[in-house]
Every structure is written in C-alpha cells, then in structure tokens.
Amino acid sequence: MSFPLLTATAALPALGAVATAAVPAAQRVAAKWLALLVSLGTLALAAVTLVRFDPDGARYQLTESHPWIADFGVRYELGVDGIGVALIALTALLIPFIILAGWHDADPQETGSSRWRPTQGFFALILAVEAMVIISFEATDVFLFYIFFEAMLIPMYFLIGGFGDRAHGAYRSATSTAEGDAAAATQRSYAAVKFLLYNLVGGLIMLAAVIGLYVVAGNFSLQEIVQARANGSLHMATSTERWLFLGFFFAFAVKAPLWPLHTWLPNAMGEATAPVAVLITAVVDKVGTFAMLRFCLQLFPEASKWATPAILVLALISIVYGALLAVGQRDIKRLVAYASISHFGFIIMGIFAMTSQGQSGATLYMVNHGISTAALMLVAGFLISRRGSRLIADYGGVQKVAPVLAGTFLIGGLATLSLPGLAPFVSEFLVLVGTFTRYPVVGIIATFGIVLAALYTLVLYQRTMTGPVKAEVAEMPDLRVRELLVVAPLIALLIFLGVYPKPVTDIVNPAVKQTMSDVHKTDPKPEVEAAK
Amino acid sequence: MENLIALLIAAPLLGAAVLLCGGRRLDAVGHWIGTALASASFVMGVVLFADMLGKSPDDRTISQHLFSWIPVAGFQADASFQLDQLSMTFVLLISGVGSLIHLYSVGYMEHDERRRRFFGYLNLFLAAMLLLVLADNYLLLYVGWEGVGLASYLLIGFWQHKPSAATAAKKAFLVNRVGDMGLSIAIMLMFTTFGTFAFGPVLGTHEEAGLTQGASEGKLTAIALMLLLAACGKSAQVPLQSWLGDAMEGPTPVSALIHAATMVTAGVYLIVRSGAIFNAAPDAQLVVTVVGAVTLLFGAIVGCAKDDIKKALAGSTMSQIGYMVLAAGLGPIGYVWAIMHLVTHGFFKAGLFLGAGSVMHGMNDEVDMRKFGGLRKYMPITFVTFGLGYLAIIGFPGLSGFFSKDKIIEAAFAKGGTEGWILGGAALLGAAITAYYMTRVMLMTFFGEKRWQPDADGHEPHPHESPRSMTIPMIVLAFGSVFAGGLFSIGDRFLHWLEPVTGHSEGDSPVSALTVTLATMVLLVVGAGIAYAQYGRRPVPVVAPRGSLATRAARRDLYQDDFNHVVLVRGGEHLTRSLVYVDHTLVDGVVNGTAASVGGLSGRLRRLQNGYARSYAVSMFGGAAVLIAATLLMRAV
16 A cells, blocks of 8 residues: 555644644743644645646546445545645645744733643644645545534634734724723634634535435445446436535535625634634635535536526625725725635636636636735734734835835735736636636626726735835834745745746646536637637 | 847846845945846847848748746647837837936936835836737737836836825826726637637738638727727826826836836837737727827827926827827828837937936926926036927927828828818827927926026025936937937838838828928927917916916816716725625624524524633534434434
C-alpha cells in the first residue's frame, strides 16, 4: 500500500492542533512556533500532492478507501481532482500567513491569569480548521464530507467568539475601556452565534438531504452514485432529485454565502481578528463553492440545470448588492466582507453558467480570491492594530507616514477590483465571458460589478491613505519585517498568477471538462463558425 | 528582430520594478535609471523602425509569441505581440516623447522628495502604453489599457496629500472603468461571435479577410459601440470627458505625456485598429463621428473660459482628440489623418504643456493666467517654443497642425450629404474657436503687463527661464511641432506608410480642398482677432469678471460635473445608504425571523444574545449528533 498522502495532509494539522493545545501555559511562544512549523509541514505535503497529481490522469487520484461504518455503507474514502488539489494548495498556502499575521493576536492581555491558555487555543483552533477544510476537499464519501463540513463550525465558532481584534472604534459611545471591551464582547458573541446558527441550519437541512440520498442510493460513495446514475442503474425521480439538490445547495449557499443568506458574514468578519476573517472568507467559505461544483453538479445534474436560472439571479444580486453595500460601509473589515459577498456571487455565477470558461474561471476565482482577500484583509488588520479602530473615518494620510503599508494596501485593493495583470482579473474575466456566452444579459449586468469594485476600493484607499495626515496616525510605524513577510509573498503570487496562470488552469481544466460532461453540457459555438 | 518587441516593453517595466521596490538608496540615481530605460526603449524602437523600412510595405508586420497566457477549453489568450506600421508609429511617439518628458522631469521634479517614485510610475506608464499598442489581441490590449489607467491614477494623485489630487485620481479611474466595461463587453461579444479576440483572425490581414466578414451587421455594430464606449473613457470624449480637466492635478510632465500626447489618444488607436469592425458597422461609425464632433466643440468651448493654463490646455486636448475621433469615425478616408493628427498633436500639445510647466516652474507653481502676463521677456526659450506650439495647434500654414487638421476637415466634408456639411461645419467652427482660446492663452501668459502678485506667504515670484534639462525637450518638441506635418505630407509619406494597415479611400468632397483651406484661414484670423480684441488690446483683469451666462457655463465644464454630482454621486449615496439600512433590518431581519419562527426559537434567540450562546450551540450540535445516530440506527434495525 502506498503512503496515504491525502490522509497525512489532513492529519498533520490535526495532530499539530492537539500538540499546540497541549503546550504548557508558560510556553506561549513555543506554541506559536510549533503551529507555524506544522502549517509549513502541511504546505510541504500539499506541495507533494500537487506534484504527484497528474492533471491528465484519472479523475480522482491518490485515492484511499477504507470501510468505516460498514452497516451504513459509510466509507473513509478520499481522492482529489484538479479542483480539490488546487484548493488544498490554496488552504495550505494561506494558513502559514494567517498564523504569522496573527502572531500577537492572542497574546494574553494581562499577565498572571493563565488557567485559560488563549495563545495555544488560538493557534490550535486554526490548525484544526485547516485539517477539517483539507479533508472536506478530499472526501469522496458524502457522509464523510458532511461530518467535517459541519465539524469545522466548532473551532470557527470559538475563533470568532473568543478572539476579538481589540479595535473598539465602532463603540465610541463607550465611556471607558472596560465598557468598550464589554460592548465588543457582546458584539463578538452575537457574531459568533449568528455564524453558528446560520451554518447549523444549513447543515441540518443538508443532513436531511444526505439521509435522503442514502435512502435513495443505498450508499454514500460519490463515485458509485454518479456512476450508477450515469449508467441508469440508479433512477431518481425528478422531484426527489430536486429536493435533494435543494437540501445540499442550501447548506453550501449559506456557507458561500449567497444573497440573501449572507448577513452572517459581515458580522463574523467584522468582529473576528483579521487573520480569522481571512480564514473565514478565503478558506472556509471556499468549501461551500467547492461543494457546489463537486456535489450539487455531479450528484444532481438535472436538478442543477433546473435551478440554474434562479441561482444565476441570486448570484447576480449578490454581485451588485454586495458591491453596493461595500460602498456604503464605514467599517474597513465589513467593507471587505461585502466585497467578498460580491466576489462569491461571481464564483457561483461561473459555476452555474455551465461553460468551460465559467467553471475554470470560478475555480481559479476561488484560488485568486483567497490570495487577494488575504492580502487586502491582512494589511487592513495591520493598519487597524496600529490605530485601534476599524472605522474608515478614523484614518487619513497614512501613505505619508507608512508608504509601504499604503502601497501594499493599494495592491491588495487593486487585486480586489480585478486589475488586469493581477491574478483576480484572469478569473473574473473568465467567469464573465463564460457567463456571457450563454446568458448575455446576466454577463452584462455582472460587468457593472467591475465599476462598483473600483468605487469601493478606491474610496477606501482615498479615505484612509490619502489627504492630510490625521493627528492620530502621525506616529504610525510602517510595516514590520514579520508583516512584510506575510504580504510580500502574497503580492508576488498575485502578480505571478496574473501574468502566468497556466500552472493552475492546466490542473483545473481536465476536472472542469469532467464536470461539464457530468451535467451533459457543451460550450456554445461561436456564431460565425456555427454559420459556416 | 522580433525578440526586441518584448524587450521594448521590458525595459521600462524593469525600471518601474527597480525604482518602486528599490528603496531610498536609489533616490540619488533613480531619475537617471528611469530616463535611461525609457531611452533604451526608444533606441530599440528606432532599430525596429529602421528594420521595418527595409522591407516592402505589405510585408512589414512582425510578431512575437511569448507564452500562452490564459489557456482554458475553447478560450485562448496569448501573451504575444504584433508590430506593424500603426503600432510602430505609436511606439516611436510614446518612447520618443516619453524619453523627452523623463528628461524634463529630472529638472521639474528636482525638489520633490519622492522623485524616484515619480520616475517609477512614469516607467510603469511607458511599459503599459507600449503593451497597449503592441498586443496582438484585445485581451492583452486590455491589460495595457488598464495599466495606463493605473499609471494615470497614480500620477494624477502623485501629490496625494492634497485631497483635490486624490479625488481627481479616483475620478479618472472610475470614469475610465465605465469605459473599460465597454471594452470588456466588446471582448465578450467578440468571443461569442468569433470564438477569438486576436487581431489576426478577427480583423484579417492583407491576404485573408477576417472573421468580421461573416458576422451580422447588428453584432458588429454592438461590438463597435462598446469599443467606442471604451474609447470615450480613455480619450475623454463626451459623455465620459469629465475626468480630464481634474486630471490636471497631476504634475505637469504627467499632463504632457499621459493626458495630452499618448494615453488619451489610446481611444483613437483602438478605433483605428478595429477599422475592419467599424467599416462594417456604418451606424456605429456615425455615432463615432457625432461623438467626435460634439467633443471637439465641447472641449474648445470649455477651453475658452478657463483661467487655469493647464485646464485651458486640457479643454484643448479634449477638442483635438475630438478631431481625431471624428476622423476615425469617417472610415478609411479618415484613419490615416486621425493618426497623423494624433502624432503632430503629440508634439505640439506635449510642447505646450511642457511650456506651461516651465512657466509654472518659474512662477511658484501659479496656474492662473490672470496672474501671468508679459512673461516673454523673462522666459525667452519657453516663449518661443510655446509660441511655435501655439502656431502649430491653430493650424498656421506650413506648421504641423495645418496639414493634419486640414485633412480632417476635408474628410469630414467628404462624408457627403447633410452629415458631411454638419460634421465639416463643426470641424471648421472648432478651428475658429481653437484659434480664439489659444490666442487667449498666449496673450494672457506672455504678453501685456505683468500681473503677478506675492503669494500667501509673501513670496514675490521671480520668473526665470528653466534649466537646460527642461528647455531641451521643449526645443525638440518645438521642432516636431513645426516640421512634422510638412515632412509627413511631402509626397504623402504618412499616407503611404500607414495605408497598408489602415487602408485608405479618397472621398468625394462637395467643397474643394482649396476652399476648405481658405475657409480655415479666414476663421483662424477671425478667432485670433476676437481674442486679440479682448485680451490683447485691453488689460486683463486680475480677478475674473463675472462673465456672461455662457462663460459661466463653460467655466463649470457646461455643468456636466454638477449633473454627475447630483445624479450619480448624491443618488448613489442615497442608494447605498438605504441599502445598508435594508440589509441590516430587512434582509437580516427576515432571514433571522424566518429561522426563528420555523424553529419556534424566537424566545431563545433573545436569550442567546444575553449570553446563553455557548450552551445553545452545544445543545444544537448535540441534537444534530443524536439525529444522525438515530437515523443510522433505524436503518440498521
């Protein structure tokens, strides 16, 4: 038996989480280093996975399969296609930066009280999330996927609720620090509970659908069910398929999130620390869009096509609505959250446009959005930690005192508005063109998103970075070495993947081709060629 | 030889990377690195030009394939370049004028502590602009297109501590984004129609007609109109012209290079490049000519009323590009003249802006022409070079502008019918107004009594001639302003040079060329004469008089900004504000409420927010686990 590479990639951060949590209270710094090393090790394993994966080989590779709950046909079944491998690479890549960026986020505020070990907990929870996300990308057993899809809510809940960003600018009414802290804690726990509730409700509905699927199909194996449906040995009534599809889709649409199920995201991203916000939007939420591609489209191709018009409309609303809401935000982190909602609209639109360009673009979009949001949000976090406020109005003229910080913030912003030459442009254009070939009107309306993206990004930059230097930011230090170490590689990646995205598209394209044939769709032919 | 194309772009790109990432230690030499790399680009351009001249006119296109950029099933975008006579013309203009302006900036930005960064941005601009004209497909062109937009954004807002500069930069980018939307949609339309957006297959070559031949006129009209929208944004044509005046917040060399000579003409390049599409879409062409004619008058009228020397010149730029767009809309009869005017305009307008910069340099950065006056005695070189640019732009016989503008007016009449009369009439009228506002600028700046006063800090300006690094570029550009048009026109050289790419047809004008020339001359004298009567014979008041209704309207850019402000800015603010409210109360409330009532949880929800969160979550999770277990058990039994 060959080395179980996929299991190892998920198990390493899981074990790392346990180990980090077990580090004695006095050894906080050791816990950080341990977590960082584990995340780098995971990155190395993900890199090996990427190298071992053959884009032109079988659909699922590096597969592992063991009986788990034999009575119910639940198997421990792993395998990756091009889409999964790309997202595992993204996850493993981002976690070290998240850890490094959050290096001081969980330092105890006052020395002494040490029964509760926040530092150890913070980093252990991040690694736990990483493990569960990675295994979600690997699972080809529906039940196995469901378990981890749900389980990742627990560490996320504690990360959001337990660790605020100590920026209480939003609670100006508070007359004292203590009062501000109390107000922040209330907001935080509200955000955490909202996150949990939304996702739990989604999860419960999905659970019903998972059980329903089992009742119909008799097992949980993605590949077996898809095969059985393809060769006709498994018949599913139209209405059954639609109900099951909706059950799955609902959970993924909460996680992604799709309008109107999005309102938990701004709360969660606003209240969590910046690195945790990145973890939510760049990593965890990707499981939702990934699962749409893998489970909704493959298991329920007909129902997916049936629901396409409605989903496209919701995606379109997300794009425009998210962008407009971002324009109206006064809080930097909530602005980024609404921008993400707009971007998730693009991803979902690309998936359900059912064209090669749309789906390749959507997959690429997941990767690029992960990197660009990380760049923008982490720099925003560095900025917020310096001034102790999330309010845009509290800043001004920062470029004069911290030009490197301002420059990197601008590049993150330009990536967010999909400037050509940076990675997100490639994916956004592919999604747009892939949608346009089948749904021209939808494509054109979505194009308005690019104007709005420029608006919210440049307004944010203008208000925080330009103009006369505000007294409160006059002493602001520029980026430190640790912070540069976080930002510089992300920016380099944004440029590299903008100029040369071929390494990613080469991996993704074959998987998209498979998905397209699952749903029995072919790309529309060019008109001139068709006329000949 | 092909490999030189990529190097041409790579040189300034390298400069931008080195200068922007290099840090303070490059402060002392940064400007020379930037200037050297810009000049390197120009030298390579000259080498390629010499090589091209050695080939037969129909065999001059060379291309270079670098790598496959975005390969996705059915979709192919390459990083590859195409150099033909049209792009060659631009390469020489961009890198030539670009190098001169780099040199000028060495002196102009001498006292700016961020000079290194300025040169980094200038290099970035050159690289993006060269990419724009060398790309062999529309998507790669788009990269250059937004790249120059970014450079323009960074340079307009170079003095970002000034809120007005930051606002102007943002406005320029946003208005351009509206245009970019047009380019996006055009590319998407091309992809659905032709399956590709590379120049060769879509537009065709000498040997082979392009795919445009097979497409319906409706589709081509749609593509052409979207390309026009893009051109309007980049080239500041009505209705997307409002950003150009504000863009004058940027340092003057930027106004000269980006907002006069090169970037703003990219829209003309786009239309001429896409000639095969426009030729097959006459309705779109008509719209193009109308946009051009309206803008050439709009810009000219605005230019008449501005007291800020740079804003007056900006109005003029808008107007002159209007001429080019008008010519480009006329089809093969006008393409060559559009580009010829673009090149001559590149010389004289860059020269005029550099002259304006030189004046400001000597006048404590004053831009109000009412506070100039009599400067010819203090800055003789600036006066002479500016004067030659002035004569060129108004179309003084024998100078560059005379040849190129005259051809456009002729071509407009040759469109025939009522349209021809209207377009030709507008172009003639524009010539008269041009003579008026340029004479006004000339008189207010260099003639009359000196009107300058001490500034707020009590510093009396001491007007002086600028250093050599600034005057040399001005002198070189003045030579271009004087001779370029003549050189191009002797033996129809420019026509023969571009014809293989753009095609050319002679129209049938209802008025003879001589009549057009004579009419232009008469109008030129009238325009200049009125200006002289108003600003030459009488002293210029230091404080602007209230002015007529028309003057006040022109000062406010014919109220377009006010319209934008009320409708778009205010309207947008209301929209977003109400949406924020809706999202917070309605969407959030409805979803929460639905969930709560479905589960009968409203009571618990309230408690939740009071701190029972954790226990609630745990119990819910426990519930889920029990549910799973129960279901599995039931199946097992």
